[in-house]
Amino acid sequence: MYKILKKKTLAENIIMFEVKAPMVAKSAKPGQFVIVRIDEKGERIPLTICDYDKDLGTVTIVFQVVGASTKKMSKLSEGEFLLDFAGPLGNPSQFVSLNTDELKKKKFLFVAGGVGTAPVYPQVKYLREKGIDCDVVIGTRNKDLVILKDEIEALRCGLYICTDDGSLGFKGRVTDFMKKLFDEGNSYDEVVAIGPMIMMKFVCLLTKEYNIKTTVSLNSIMVDGTGMCGACRVTVGGQTKFTCTDGPEFDGHLVDFDEAINRQNMFKDEEVRRLHHSRECSCF
């Protein structure tokens, strides 16, 4: 059992839990994720790690309420427990294996879509603690959905916000803003994009034009998260890869996004059905 020490609503339907999980906290690195199961009848859900504290033995996760399980999870309070919390899973971000001198030669642009800001945060934090130059672009529908703004600002990197309705920062999509950044002469060695599949797809189409190496973190459907089932398989450079063990980060220019988007929707009908007939529902 894993205790929820802190709960905070970051935006409508976006919730943060700080969970006591000392073994996970001790080994966690940027780019990795955990698998959570709420209760005995629950499913296993992959969630990216947003922060971790090795000394306190805590791991922070951020999730968006999109289906029956995340809805159920959003109803848990501080002091309550998650039944299972397994991790850290997946490979750490590729830059974790580089030494500081090598990193100092690079400039990174992070592009975060919505709740994708949560996994971007530990990566930027890791790099900024080593004094590496980073810019961050956050894209959301409107200003109320921007999360972790203060935390990222505190890392003292370039931070730009794009909203679809222009209620904060640049009005338009992240790709429109990126184009502007590139055309104004900003140059980057690498783009890291994390967000909805469709956003990552369009970021990759743009950076391909500008010939900038782009890393994406895929959020495929998973079951075990340890490589034993292949539910999370994706085609990368023409080869089948398992997101949970070969990723979750891949070279975005090699990912077959259309297939990945299709596979992500595999259980959409069931998901909708369950959301309307979830266990706490009193309609039958």
Add this chain to the structure above:
Amino acid sequence: MEVLSMERVPVRELDAKERIKSFNEVCLGYSEEEAIKEASRCLNCKSANCVKKCPVGIDIPKFIDHIKKGEFKEAAEVIFMYNNLPSICGRVCPQEIQCEGGCVLKNKGQAVAIGKLERFVGDYVLENNLDVVKRKPMNGKKVAVVGSGPAGLSCASTLATLGYQVTIYEALHEAGGVLVYGIPEFRLPKEKIVKREIENLIKLGVQIKTNVIVGRTVTINQLMDEMGYDAIFIGTGAGLPKFMGIKGENANGVFSANEFLTRANLMRAFLDEYDTPLKIGKKVAVVGGGNVAMDAARTAVRLGAEVHIIYRRTEEEMPARLEEIHHAKEEGVIFDVLTNPVEILKDDKGWVKGMVLRKMELKDADETGRRTPVEIEGSDYTEEFDTVIMAIGTVPNPIITYTTNEIKINNRKCIIVEEETGETTMEGVYAGGDAVTGAATVILAMEAGKKAAYAIHKKCHPGEM
């Protein structure tokens, strides 16, 4: 004296028409009277062949003799000297090629139903909460066991009875490995059997820590250096599914058997009150001819589909147990043999709509003695399916060996060990089961776990062996 019956006492089973409506166990097992009757067929051979063919060498005539006399607890005490999981082994061992294959009665009629008798004794222990294990006092040594499948469970239980403090680390949320995620409920009940046999290990003092992925959560080196284990046993199995690499294989509705079975068994997706979804259509193709293919096919039948086994050789070459093939057929599974998929067809929404299949013929045997299937040119045809399950084998998971360079693997990704002891190329670290051999059987994994346990004991206490 009663005349020896050549026919075994039949075991009661649920009727095929009834059983496909639920996940209830198909085989009902022997009653006390039936067990005694079947036990009395045993000739109590002096140099018993059945014992030689049991991978863990259970003294079979001795335990059967106790059953004959109605001494079920005594029968259990004999079995537990060799095997701590008889309810599981009695159900899933391929007895026809092991113990029962060595029974002398086989030459004149049917072999003694050793597996069903072992199962009877195991279930008797569970039902009556008997404590039949003899264990040595604690010796102060600590061993970590990685993986709670058959190899890990058998290694842990052997070490515990020898007086070791044993901790099992398991990546999933439930212990049992393939016993809980792979083998379906209708062959091996989870709550009634697997959970309770594992609880008996906990009573022996074995600790089980779930949600720990060794190689990620903690490394082998950390277990050794920081956590102070005297030895480690790796029993992580061969859980990485193979795919065919054909066009359309990543279409929606194409599952590995591992995914399909994990959703159904471990996550109980067939029960409405559980949250994990599982979607299958009206017509399902299962590609493969092993036990996993039969398990997937029979599970799909219970979810209401018309199910086809697609296999490139003939029924004779199928690696699945005869009993499983027989049960699958009784339950209405259709066997399309000498057939191989060459492409999976998708509809405009990216879902499976069918397969292009190619007919095969068998040519001469290869070096392993199996006849080689060869494609018949121009024989392609298309058949509609809405779900495809790939059950064409698995290979060992590389998470540990990626993160621990000291442990060497061969070109099949299997961990290299010393034959005699099971010790890997890293001192003090042992391995066994499918992680070493590639996908094999439950009992062979248990044998390897037990062998490594004795090797660890020999190293820690050289004087005692």
